[in-house]
Amino acid sequence: MSMGSDMYRQQILDHYKNPRNYGDLDDPTFSHVGENPMCGDEIKVDVLLEDDGETIEYAAFSGEGCAISQASASMLTDELQGMTLDELDDLDRDDVIDLLGVDISPMRVKCAVLVEMVAQDGAAIHQGEKTSIEKTTTE
Amino acid sequence: MSSQTAEPFDVERVREEFPILDREVGDGQRLAYLDNAATSQTPDRVIDAMSDYYRGTNANVHRGIHHLSQEASIAYEEAHDRLAEFVGASGGREEMIFTKNTTEGLNLVAYAWGLNELGEGDEVVLTEMEHHSSLVTWQQIAKRTDADVRYIEIDDEGRLDMDHARDVIGPDTEMVSVTHVSNTLGTINPIGDLADLAHEHDSYIFADGAQAVPHQSVDVEALDVDFYAFSGHKMCGPTGIGGLYGRKAILEAMEPFMYGGGMVRKVEFEETTWADLPWKYEAGTPLIAEGIALAEAADYLKEIGLDRIDRHERGLVEYALDRLQEFDDIEIYGPPAGERAGLVSFNLDGVHAHDLASIMNDHGVAIRPGDHCTQPLHDVLGTAASARASFYLYNTKDEVDVLVDAIDDARQLFG
Known part of the structure; x- marks a missing residue:
């Protein structure tokens, strides 16, 4: 099979059809939005930190998009629970693609990494390490 | 109009002038190039x-x-x-x-x-x-x-x-x-x-x-x-x-x-x-x-004759609309056959246009997903993106069939 079909393994489709952590948090510590202009996909990530202000207690996402961006958001928000903001910051695009467990065709990498960029920008803005921006964009 | 221009042309002969149409893509799939509204292929003589x-x-x-x-x-x-x-x-x-x-x-x-x-x-x-x-x-x-x-x-x-x-x-x-x-x-x-x-x-x-x-x-x-x-x-x-x-x-x-x-x-x-x-x-x-x-x-x-090209494309788009309208999970944008040029934009329920295009690509079908440089129109249509198949003089009904098969594959995968 070629790369494209390989992208749509059962795990990806399962997360797309039954996304984990989907919705809005009532009282998030921080929240951030991003978009992939190529697809028109938009994702919001809500993060609730534990009392230490460093450890992620819960992360949720909302928005619409392709299977790759939605599955990636579902899996990453799962992964974020218990992670510290430093650990989140250390993630790179390969980590998310590893999480997806499939080869992502070059044109679709932006779909896969959108949620990670949104979470990282949200955290950086929350910590004052980055000036506030309305929206993260993959382009 | 002369009788010659009233006759349909021989698509296979037309295709011979476009060597790129013979190439394979991906894992040896035959190319079905349906992205002509983005750019057309180039005949040898050009x-x-x-x-x-x-x-x-x-x-x-x-x-x-x-x-x-x-x-x-x-x-x-x-x-x-x-x-x-x-x-x-x-x-x-x-x-x-x-x-x-x-x-x-x-x-x-x-x-x-x-x-x-x-x-x-x-x-x-x-x-x-x-x-x-x-x-x-x-x-x-x-x-x-x-x-x-x-x-x-x-x-x-x-x-x-x-x-x-x-x-x-x-x-x-x-x-x-x-x-x-x-x-x-x-x-x-x-x-x-x-x-x-x-x-x-x-x-x-x-x-x-x-x-x-x-x-x-x-x-x-x-x-x-x-x-x-x-x-x-x-x-x-x-x-x-x-x-x-x-x-x-x-x-x-x-x-x-x-x-x-x-x-x-x-x-x-x-x-x-x-x-x-x-x-x-x-x-x-x-x-x-x-x-x-x-x-x-x-x-x-x-x-070749623009009138003949027009007629050929209208035939293809009419056939494509007929085939796509067999399914009630496909939303088609634009006017009915007879009123439209040789392209069709659509969405398959539950499958994002980019996913659809990726699956199409596995079948060798080149279509275009996205907003087609008409974002405000897509706002009016109420969707962020659509999939577009666009035809030209060298396309065939067989290629439309491959397109419909690929859509069915996406339907099975996501269903």
Whole structure:
């Protein structure tokens, strides 16, 4: 099979059809939005930190998009629970693609990494390490 | 129409002129190229025209006295005449400016005319189905000149609401800029009627022919437009070249768009006078090889017959609509068969257009997902993206079947 079909393994489709952590948090510590202009996909990530202000207690996402961006958001928000903001910051695009467990065709990498960029920008803005921006964009 | 042009052409023979159509993609899938609204493929004779020029004629144009420059100049200048004739401009080269593409044609008029002539209270009328090349250009020029932009709405089937057009086009209208054929809906707009409306109110009309000129016989004088632009790479020509028709009297009066060599007659330290049409609008060394190859592409299409190409594509889109309408989980945008050009945009329930395009690609099918440079239109349609299959003279019903099979595969995978 070629790369494209390989992208749509059962795990990806399962997360797309039954996304984990989907919705809005009532009282998030921080929240951030991003978009992939190529697809028109938009994702919001809500993060609730534990009392230490460093450890992620819960992360949720909302928005619409392709299977790759939605599955990636579902899996990453799962992964974020218990992670510290430093650990989140250390993630790179390969980590998310590893999480997806499939080869992502070059044109679709932006779909896969959108949620990670949104979470990282949200955290950086929350910590004052980055000036506030309305929206993260993959382009 | 002669009996010869009434006959359908032999698609397999046409395909032989396009070697790229024989290649395989992915893991050995046969290519079904259905992305022609984005760019068309190039027949051997156009590729040959380009390489022959570089191998045998290459020289800079206009000013050269030497043999090669003369040959190149004549070929380049005549290419203008051939394109003018191709779109029905009786003024020949004086009414045919070579540009980079349709976008540049729009920008040329927006800058050279709009920036100088528009002002507060003036209105530019567009449609909801404009390509960004027109919409963004006029929107930004209007901002800079304090003019207003108004949009003619579309009805539920993607046709222009002509009652609304009559409301919107009025005494303050200075420019009506409309797409001839929608690159997203496939709608063929009534350019002649819109030209009448524009002219009743002493407005100019600019028609974007990017999706029309490659596929149907266009006569700018019958349409009665003031400006008409098209792109070479969508009509079997090379990238980087397009044409802008303009009425001679308007082009003579208008300011230049770009300044530099080639577009001047007499230059002094303080003053400059402009070269004759169309060179006044072609600053710098022009796209010589591309222009010559574009004329070859126009000749090629003319020999096949635009009416026959149009009929072939309408047959394909009718077949595609029939096949797609078998399924109630497919939403199709735009007017019914018979009213539309050879493209169809659609969405499959529950599958994002980008996922659909990825799965199509596994079947060797090249379609385009996304907003097709019509984001505001997609807002009207209520979707961020759609999948678009667009046909040309070398496509076949078999390729439509492959497309439908690929959609079914996506349906199974996501179902």
